[in-house]
Structures are given as C-alpha cells and as structure tokens.
Amino acid sequence: MGAVASNAPLIAEPLISLRGVTKTYGQGATMFQALKGVDLDIAAGDFVAVMGPSGSGKSTTMNILGCLDVPSDGTFLFRGHHVETLDRDQRALLRRKYLGFVFQGFNLLSRTSALENVELPLLYRGDEKRARRDAAMASLDTVGLADWWDHTPAELSGGQQQRVAIARALVTSPDVLLADEPTGNLDSERSVEIMQLLTRLNAEKNITVLMVTHEPDMAAFARTVVHFKDGLVERIESQHRQGESVES
Amino acid sequence: MFGTTLVLALRSIRRHLLRSFLTILGIVIGVGAVVTMVTLGKATTAAVQQSISALGTNILQVRPGQGFGRGGGGPRPPDFKPEDVAAIANQIAGVTAVAPQASATATAIYEGANWSTTINGTTDAIFQVQPWPLASGRRWTPVEESAGAAVCIIGNTVSKNLFPGGDPVGHRFRIGSISCDVIGVLTTRGQAGFGGDQDDTVVMPIKAVQRRFTGNRDIRLMLVGVDERFSTSTVQAGITDLLRERRTITGDKPDDFNIFDTKQISDTLTGTTTLLTGIVAAVAGISLVVGGIGIMNIMLVSVTERTREIGIRLAIGAVAREVLLQFLVEAIALSCLGGVIGLIVAQAAIAIIAPLIKVQWLFVPEINIFAFAISAVIGVVFGYFPARRAAAMNPIDALRHE
Numbered sequence: 001m002g003a004v005a006s007n008a009p010l011i012a013e014p015l016i017s018l019r020g021v022t023k024t025y026g027q028g029a030t031m032f033q034a035l036k037g038v039d040l041d042i043a044a045g046d047f048v049a050v051m052g053p054s055g056s057g058k059s060t061t062m063n064i065l066g067c068l069d070v071p072s073d074g075t076f077l078f079r080g081h082h083v084e085t086l087d088r089d090q091r092a093l094l095r096r097k098y099l100g101f102v103f104q105g106f107n108l109l110s111r112t113s114a115l116e117n118v119e120l121p122l123l124y125r126g127d128e129k130r131a132r133r134d135a136a137m138a139s140l141d142t143v144g145l146a147d148w149w150d151h152t153p154a155e156l157s158g159g160q161q162q163r164v165a166i167a168r169a170l171v172t173s174p175d176v177l178l179a180d181e182p183t184g185n186l187d188s189e190r191s192v193e194i195m196q197l198l199t200r201l202n203a204e205k206n207i208t209v210l211m212v213t214h215e216p217d218m219a220a221f222a223r224t225v226v227h228f229k230d231g232l233v234e235r236i237e238s239q240h241r242q243g244e245s246v247e248s
Numbered sequence: 249m250f251g252t253t254l255v256l257a258l259r260s261i262r263r264h265l266l267r268s269f270l271t272i273l274g275i276v277i278g279v280g281a282v283v284t285m286v287t288l289g290k291a292t293t294a295a296v297q298q299s300i301s302a303l304g305t306n307i308l309q310v311r312p313g314q315g316f317g318r319g320g321g322g323p324r325p326p327d328f329k330p331e332d333v334a335a336i337a338n339q340i341a342g343v344t345a346v347a348p349q350a351s352a353t354a355t356a357i358y359e360g361a362n363w364s365t366t367i368n369g370t371t372d373a374i375f376q377v378q379p380w381p382l383a384s385g386r387r388w389t390p391v392e393e394s395a396g397a398a399v400c401i402i403g404n405t406v407s408k409n410l411f412p413g414g415d416p417v418g419h420r421f422r423i424g425s426i427s428c429d430v431i432g433v434l435t436t437r438g439q440a441g442f443g444g445d446q447d448d449t450v451v452m453p454i455k456a457v458q459r460r461f462t463g464n465r466d467i468r469l470m471l472v473g474v475d476e477r478f479s480t481s482t483v484q485a486g487i488t489d490l491l492r493e494r495r496t497i498t499g500d501k502p503d504d505f506n507i508f509d510t511k512q513i514s515d516t517l518t519g520t521t522t523l524l525t526g527i528v529a530a531v532a533g534i535s536l537v538v539g540g541i542g543i544m545n546i547m548l549v550s551v552t553e554r555t556r557e558i559g560i561r562l563a564i565g566a567v568a569r570e571v572l573l574q575f576l577v578e579a580i581a582l583s584c585l586g587g588v589i590g591l592i593v594a595q596a597a598i599a600i601i602a603p604l605i606k607v608q609w610l611f612v613p614e615i616n617i618f619a620f621a622i623s624a625v626i627g628v629v630f631g632y633f634p635a636r637r638a639a640a641m642n643p644i645d646a647l648r649h650e
Contacts, residue, residue, distance in 0.1 A: 068563060089567040089569070092566060093567065094565075095565040096564065096566075099565075107556065107559070107560045107647065108560075121564045123255065126252060169564075
C-alpha cells in the first residue's frame with residue numbers, strides 16, 4: 001500500500017498518511033463524490049507524481065494534502081498529527097511552516113519584483129527585513145535567478161517565472177513541495193529544466209515533492225507515481241528515475 | 249504583524265499608483281473642502297469681529313433717522329445738537345463719555361500732493377469711547393477744542409498720501425478752504441467691516457468742522473461709551489427715553505433716531521457667519537462621505553480583481569485575519585493618504601482664496617485634526633466590508649479565479 005522509495009530514509013511513520021478519505025461536494029440531487037475513500041502513504045523525501053484523468057480526484061487529493069481543503073470523512077495524518085480536525089487558520093499556519101506551493105499558472109504577484117515575491121512567505125512569518133532579503137536572495141540563487149531579483153514577472157520568461165515560484169515555495173525550507181502541473185504552461189525544454197530543478201531539490205535538500213501532472217514524460221522524473229481513477233487510488237508504481245519503472 | 253501588513257499595504261498602494269490616486273480623490277476633495285470651508289468661515293468671522301471691535305466694543309451709535317439710511321419720505325429728522333450730547337453724558341447712568349461727530353468731505357493739499365478725504369469733527373471724548381491711540385504727536389488741548397482751532401490728527405492713509413516718507417506732525421496743510429496744523433497721527437486700523445478705509449480720515453475739533461465746513465451746529469452721530477459694569481441695553485433704553493423726551497416724541501409714534509449696539513451687531517454678524525460656515529462645512533462633509541463610498545467601491549473592485557493574489561497569500565500561509573488586516577490597513581492607509589493630501593490642498597486653497605476675499609490667512613489646528621481623523625475613520629468603516637470579503641475567500645476558489 002505505502003510507497004517507500006528505495007533510497008529514502010526509512011522511518012517508521014510516513015510523513016503523510018491518508019486513510020479512507022472522502023470528499024463530497026454539494027447536497028441532495030447535485031451531490032458529487034470526488035473522493036470515495038482514498039488511502040495513501042507518502043514517505044518523507046519521496047518524489048511523487050500524481051496522475052489521472054480529469055475528474056479522477058487527483059486535484060481534490062492535492063488540495064487536501066496541501067491543507068487547502070478538508071476531507072469530508074477519513075483521517076489525514078501529517079507527521080503523525082491529525083490535520084482533518086484543524087480549523088482554517090491552523091491549516092494556514094501549517095501551510096506557512098511546512099508546505100510550499102508551485103502552481104501551473106505560476107501565480108506570482110504582478111508588478112512585484114522576483115525578490116519581493118520570494119520574500120512574501122517570510123513576511124507572513126514575521127522575519128526581519130535583513131533576514132528576509134538574505135533568505136530570498138539565497139532562494140533565488142538556488143533556482144539560478146539571483147541576477148534577476150529586481151525583475152517583475154512581466155519581465156521574465158515562463159520558465160523563469162516558474163523558477164521564481166519555486167524559489168518562493170522553497171524560501172521557508174518546507175518539508176513538502178506541492179506542485180500542481182508545474183510544467184503545464186511551459187514548452188518541453190523549459191519543462192525539463194523545471195523537472196531537473198525539482199529533482200535536484202528533492203535529492204539535495206531532501207524535500208518531499210508531490211506533483212500533479214498528466215504528462216508521462218514529467219512523471220518519469222518521480223520516484224513514485226500514484227494513479228487516480230474515479231475518486232480512488234488505482235495503483236501506485238515505484239520507479240527508478242527516467243522511466244525505469246517497476247510495478248509495485 | 250501590524251508592521252508586516254503595513255508594508256504589504258504600502259507596497260500594494262505603490263504598485264497601483266493611478267488606481268490609488270483615483271481611489272483617494274474623493275477623500276482629498278472632501279477633506280480639502282471641509283478644511284478650506286471651515287477655515288475660511290472662521291477667518292471671515294474673525295474679520296467681521298475684528299472690524300466691529302475696531303469700531304469699539306461697548307459703544308452705542310446714535311443717529312437721527314430710522315434704521316440705516318434716512319428713512320423713507322417725510323421730513324428729514326433733525327440732527328442732534330451739542331445739548332443732546334451733554335444731556336446724555338450727564339443724565340444717563342453708565343455712560344462713560346459721549347463723542348459727537350460731524351463730518352464733511354474736503355480735499356487736502358500739501359506741496360502739490362492732494363487727497364480727497366473725510367473730515368470728522370469730534371471732541372476729546374472720542375478717545376475715551378474708542379481705543380484709538382496716536383502713532384505720533386498729541387491730542388488737542390481743551391482750549392483748542394473749545395476754540396475750534398484748526399488743528400488736526402490725521403489717519404495713516406492721509407499721512408501716506410500727503411506726507412510720503414515724512415513725519416507730518418508740525419506741518420501745515422490746506423484742507424478745503426482753511427489751513428490746518430497736524431498735531432498727531434493715528435495708528436493704523438485698516439479696512440472697516442463695511443468697506444470703508446478707517447485710516448482715510450482727518451480728525452478735528454468739532455467746533456472747527458461745524459464753523460468752517462458744515463456751517464451749523466448739527467451733529468450727525470453720537471458715539472456713546474458704556475461702562476463695562478452696565479448692560480448696553482439698559483443704557484440704550486435710557487438714551488431712547490431721554491431723546492424721545494428731548495425730541496418731543498410722544499405716545500406710540502416711532503423714534504426718529506436709531507441706536508446701534510456694536511456688540512449686538514457683532515453678535516448677529518458672528519452668529520450669521522458661524523451658521524454659514526456650519527452649512528458649507530456640512531455640504532463639504534457630505535463629499536467626505538461620498539469619498540468614503542468611493543474608497544469602498546474601489547476596494548471592493550480591487551478585492552475581486554485581486555482574488556488570485558488573495559488566493560496566493562492564503563495558500564502560502566496567510567491567516568484570514570492577516571488578509572483582512574492587509575485590506576483594512578490598505579483602505580485606512582489610502583484614506584489617510586487622501587486626508588493628508590486633502591489637508592495640503594486645503595492649505596494651498598486657503599492661501600489662494602483668503603487674499604481674494606480679503607480675510608487673514610488662518611490655520612485652524614482643530615479642523616485639520618478633525619478632518620484627518622474623519623478620513624481615518626472612513627478608511628476603517630468603508631474598508632472593513634471589502635476586507636472581510638477578501639478574508640473570507642476560499643483559497644482554492646481564489647486560486648482558480650481568472
């Protein structure tokens with residue numbers, strides 16, 4: 001059931017654990033069950049690609065994993081703590097501390113320099129100006145954009161914008177990076193660059209990466225691939241990098 | 249946390265300069281209008297009070313005729329005589345002094361300079377009734393007064409026009425058909441409330457004016473000084489009774505003279521200008537509220553337009569309170585900014601308008617503070633609703649918003 005990557009540090013408890021998670025939207029005749037009982041364990045340090053046709057429940061699962069949404073039923077353990085009972089603000093604080101988000105549409109603040117975009121999570125954390133600046137610059141340096149710190153999103157290419165978004169997600173040193181189709185708006189060359197960056201971060205900084213994608217080429221970078229279908233986990237594959245896939 | 253939200257709010261304002269400017273325009277105009285109107289109103293009130301107090305407080309002006317002017321048809325009521333002056337001074341309690349006045353117009357000539365001015369004949373009592381100190385020289389002596397000597401004390405305007413740059417005291421000039429010695433110069437009093445230049449005058453003993461200019465003993469105006477311990481209305485009633493008796497007005501026939509209480513005029517005019525100030529300020533205040541609605545309007549649009557931004561902020565871990573605070577602080581910062589700009593605009597407007605309507609430039613701290621405080625309150629009141637809407641957003645929907 002649980003997908004434990006071969007070279008990930010083996011810990012007794014998975015970082016993330018979903019049990020019997022359901023999600024229902026609407027009521028009565030318009031009721032729609034997006035998740036019908038998802039069980040999923042994710043080990044710390046894993047690189048997970050989530051795949052599946054639209055409507056399969058992968059986005060809903062990602063929203064729940066990202067603490068943006070709560071399950072209708074079932075349990076969600078993060079580092080052994082129950083998340084499904086947390087209120088809105090508690091989840092926000094959890095996101096602030098442990099999670100980083102990368103979106104398909106980059107979602108940078110317009111008319112705002114790369115540096116200020118990257119600084120944003122630190123502002124909410126209440127860091128001092130000096131510390132914010134240093135951490136943001138370091139983060140931009142990690143994604144190779146230190147020289148572009150004063151450019152606004154409009155002055156950056158799509159690939160660069162996504163790298164700024166990754167820098168923003170990294171700046172708080174999160175445990176988990178949630179990427180929702182991070183390469184969906186990029187050409188294949190840029191996509192590969194972004195995937196290489198995510199792979200490097202996963203390996204060097206031991207950040208757990210959860211990525212939604214519908215492109216098998218991108219999923220090939222992951223160590224674990226979770227396939228969704230009709231609101232359930234259909235199957236989980238462990239694979240060696242670049243397509244050396246092994247059925248679990 | 250407040251520091252953070254303030255930074256975020258200021259960044260957001262800076263990022264959208266034009267929108268921010270348009271947002272605060274209403275507040276700028278509202279605060280500017282309120283401060284300008286109230287300040288100019290106060291300046292006008294002060295000007296009215298000043299020009300009336302220049303006439304002297306606790307002074308009753310007694311003139312023949314009914315009300316201002318000489319009344320309608322019928323025979324012209326007789327002017328007063330010196331005996332009336334003596335009677336009032338001696339018989340009415342609470343009268344400190346009575347200064348009669350007889351006036352004529354004449355041209356003053358000195359070494360090629362000539363100036364048409366008003367000659368006011370009066371007695372030394374005028375200096376007891378009105379505080380009008382001399383800038384230089386002396387008053388006339390009782391001997392000069394009773395003899396009707398050709399001595400005069402001139403106002404500053406006359407002095408400047410006839411004796412530019414020099415001290416006129418001791419010089420002799422021609423006025424009308426006579427020669428007159430300048431014995432003193434009055435201190436400047438400036439414009440009178442009703443448009444006349446109070447410094448454009450030549451003051452002489454009344455007998456000199458009566459003998460050489462008017463040719464009779466008539467007195468056009470009596471200025472009655474009232475002791476501070478007496479009420480002007482009591483004294484006024486006493487004078488009315490006395491003059492009715494002396495002028496043999498009986499029964500219910502109306503007075504053929506009138507008595508103005510300068511204090512009463514002052515109070516009436518001050519009341520009127522204060523009321524007018526209040527009315528314009530209220531109208532200007534409405535524009536402040538409209539400005540507040542403008543802020544709410546733009547903030548609501550801004551919240552909708554920035555839905556994605558709010559989604560991003562929520563996703564990276566902003567709690568609802570921080571988003572609320574950010575938009576609230578932004579609204580408050582905007583409206584305070586509008587307030588500050590409004591205050592500056594008001595000072596500029598006052599500096600421009602005050603000379604045009606001939607009032608003193610004035611800075612009224614209370615109204616500036618009040619208007620600024622109101623602009624801050626408007627920010628809170630009209631910023632809260634949009635801010636709450638922003639804070640209540642669901643991050644997933646907000647991120648999906650196009």
